[in-house]
Amino acid sequence: MHTRIPRPVRRGAVGVVALTALLALAGCSSDGDAEAKAKPTQSTSGKKATATTDSQASTPSEGPSAPASKGPVLPDAKLSPATGSFTANEKKYLSGRVPVDMDPAAVLQTGQETCQRIERTAAHDKNAAIGAIISGDLPEADAAIKQLCPKQQPLLDAAATGFADGTRKNPEPGTYQALTTAAGCTWQAMGEEGKVLAAGPGTGAGKKVTAEIPAGTRTFVSTGCYAWLPA
Template identity: 45%
Template structure:
């Protein structure tokens, strides 16, 4: 992986970007508790979900699908005061009862800072982290939509990409499931990167190695190995 990818995976820590600024990160109205915010752990590249690129069902930070949520009117910092309108937008429907909303907010802000800092150095690395499941697609999309909309191009690039594995080919991409026809590039492939595009009946339409491939409209499936992640040509 590139140095930028390593920076992203290392996380932002409590020191921010060094000068205390991140282009799109909102300033929190409250100080969130230190430590690991609820639900912010991310999949390692070797996990099953990361290997297939299937992060579509992952919960965003602080979210619990079956737990009752704190009503919007009751979303207030534990020490008093109030959240900004932007922060309330992110927290709406995301805070299980009994959970500190500041910790949930911190999880979203951390995602934004990681994406913002990495995208400044290497936009491909930021999108690749989402494609491979190092950051969940659902968590990143929610955080970017509410807290750092300037990083929407990263989400767009990731939504059209795919990780190593086997996928069907469809008219529109479905993260973790289907790849759309078109041209793709692998920003950081290993020397063993190889791929195969199949048609009806599993026949091989084209195969090869290296960081470029084209999925024709007649394709029905695509398999890649050792390429890490593919992004649609045109980038972010």
């Protein structure tokens, strides 16, 4: 039986109808018609994520892809299933990730399900999958992709060029696109002493939102925009 793993609280912006629906679809059980069961829902509350504060693009490994276990873990020599064996890449994924009181196969299943959600979401909308990696909606996506589903590496590479909704210090100048078409996405690019250099209101549901970050921007703040990628 396929175990459904609950999705973590969204670190990205709220109110992202299309992306929420796609991730809900990707998280469905493989039994039955997932598309028929998935229905878009409008989120009305949640936590806004804060992006990293350096001038480089944030990488997925800096957030949700860190090892899940912070306590004692099984040594690599004891990483073996009740029956059969793990592949070399599966062992790499499990290394330092399995609590001493947990079945390694259960931890591996979590990573495999993350890969399945990435693949299913990307099949409908690659930008939705990339945004979910950036925002942290897909737990431990970095390690899962590198060791369990390397065919999805292009999505991880794309996510490394973007950043999450929220506050970002010293962003690279350029044109960026929000990975949402929900109404209410707003942004400001501010220079020294908080002077507003550029700003953009939401353009309404169904329309793409772009932000022009000028040279000299010290702080870029966005709300309701989920995640950003270079345009």
